Amino acid sequence: MENSRPNDTPLVTSIIHAASSELSPISNGGNGRQIMKLVINGDSHTQAHLGQVITHYLASLQPHRQRFLVANCIALHASTWFIYVSGYPTNEEFNYEALAPLLHLHLNNAGDPFHGSSFTLNSTSFEVSVLDWFANLWDIEKNEYWGYVTTGGTEGNLHGLLLGREQFPDGILYASQDSHYSVFKIARMYRMQCIKVASLISGEIDCHDLKALLLANKHKPAIINLNIGTTMKGAVDDIDLVIKILDKAGFSRDRFYIHCDGALFGIMLPFLKSGGPKITFKKPIGSITISGHKFLGCPIPCGVVIARLNYINALSRDIGYIASRDATITGSRSGHAPIFLWYNLQKKGIMGIKNEVENCIRNARYLKDQLGDAGIGAMLNEFSNTVVFEKPLDDEFVSRWSLACNGNIAHVVVMQHVTIQMLDSFVAELVHNRSIWFQEDGIRKSLCIADEVGAVNCSCALHKANMDIQPNNYALQQIKQNV
């Protein structure tokens, strides 16, 4: 089994010997992964020796990469031999070798990308070009938007929700229970009153519940966190319905703020062949954010936030020290990240992005169907590449395929690097393991996941009959919310 040492033990030993002071034997991190223990001592080491440690580190990542199924947020780009099927939606398929010379520079975009910075080694021209691209994607004029390249989706949420709070200091934050954990953390950080809204089985915000909550809190403005692809189920909240509900509940446009969290799917949605809800600043939204290391596949965590300029003016302060305007969450900001994003967008082109999105969606549907054919309950939202299914009973299997789990369910986010062959071997291994898990003691049975994915998508003893009637059921998302 891959869980034991990789086949490079001799190298490990030699490294440990050569550098016994800072590299103690590889230990098991408790989740089936090996962790290198590196201790920094006072000695100076040669370049060759340090290079050896890095080489060893790269080799230690390889076995994991071959089964990285989740990848939406852990990018490993050291070379092209990494292939993963995993629960974390990162794109493992990119080559940034042309940018290697930039690693010799400290590039810092501290401050407002549109106001420049006193730090001359910056890449704000790349940053603004990336921001313009996203502004155009989401239909907002250059002179009406502001934005910046962040450290990731979380910072984008920190920024967007701050704009909402500055606009409405006594506003209530509404977020569905399927929202990313960062949203609830941010509510605590900003000491905002936050109301958790129920979700539908698909993972979408339950507009019926939202309406009731809005009506019960009419006296306070509403700040709404809208999910463009939830983390666990990949659900896209119905933006038009949410806007309609706000109107019906008596919230005029000057009494609500909508922030869109599109970490993974926000960049995929506009390129879907099959349409899907349209996210645009032509609708009354305040801000949108995406992560750059998820779908786009940047090798370092980063993201983009775009907001209406008029909200920014209320927030920002001029700062003499950096000769810029202070409207960002962090001070110093990566000058490399905008170049990675720019390079990535330029290299893929619109057609490239479209093809990648279609590929992910097609392969996700393939996985969902393969699981269904094998009698394993699974759910896939219509506009999503996240396949949800029963949590495998063995932690070792979960860790081996880097699956992300929550309660009784696990998910695979089918990213660009995930091939049909990987999916086939994943399903074959899951089917094989289930037959062992379920036979071994005769006690363990397929988990009931009807509460999480609906009875039609559940293959437990009780619900299996439903599945047999509708083996490839995408019907859930077609049920219109009746509010």
Ligand SMILES: *Cc1c(COP(=O)(O)O)cnc(C)c1O
């Ligand atoms: C991943 C994710 C985030 C957080 O993004 P980071 O880039 O990891 O900070 C926020 N929201 C959603 C829906 C996500 O999937």
